Amino acid sequence: VREWGLGGQVQMAAPNGLGPVLDLNTARGALTDGRAQWWDQGLGATPLGPTAPRLGVDLTAGWRLRALAGTGVVTPFVGVALPGDATRTLRVGSQLTLASGLELAVQGIRQTRQGVPSGYGLFLQIDCSW
Numbered sequence: 131v132r133e134w135g136l137g138g139q140v141q142m143a144a145p146n147g148l149g150p151v152l153d154l155n156t157a158r159g160a161l162t163d164g165r166a167q168w169w170d171q172g173l174g175a176t177p178l179g180p181t182a183p184r185l186g187v188d189l190t191a192g193w194r195l196r197a198l199a200g201t202g203v204v205t206p207f208v209g210v211a212l213p214g215d216a217t218r219t220l221r222v223g224s225q226l227t228l229a230s231g232l233e234l235a236v237q238g239i240r241q242t243r244q245g246v247p248s249g250y251g252l253f254l255q256i257d258c259s260w
Contacts, residue, residue, distance in 0.1 A: 148194045151205065155188040158214075184214025190221070202228040216244035223253075231259035 137157040144150065192207030209221040223237025235255040242248045 143194070147203065148196065151192045151194055151207075153188075153190040157186045158184065186213040187211070192225075197226060198228070201230075202226055218242050233257040233259075 137155065139156075140152075140154045142150075142152045188209065188211040190207055190209035192205045194203050194205045196202075197204040204224060204226050206224045207222070211217075211219040211221070213219075219239055219241045221237050221239050223235060225233060225235040227233050233256070235253075235257075237253050237255075239251045239253070240248055241251075
């Protein structure tokens, strides 16, 4: 077997959809052909060979609140991702969900990796369901 993985997810939220929300994702596995390294370092990177199985954890915590006179829900959140290598990603943001099926999210991230300067990003995501 050259590649394998196992993942799980736990979500907790209040029954009425408001209040605290917790999302925990885990993954364990190994990638032996260097694709993950190519994504991280670009297509010119030379694969280092088989990697040891790693355990990754992604935790997000937020609080859902009524917004816009009850027609939407806003969820400020913070999160951390530890993919099992020397990388750590911190996230902070907010998501607005409207009854019409429109979702707007903004999030700032800071990614740190041992021996590499920190990277920062700001993301805006718009989803519309009809």
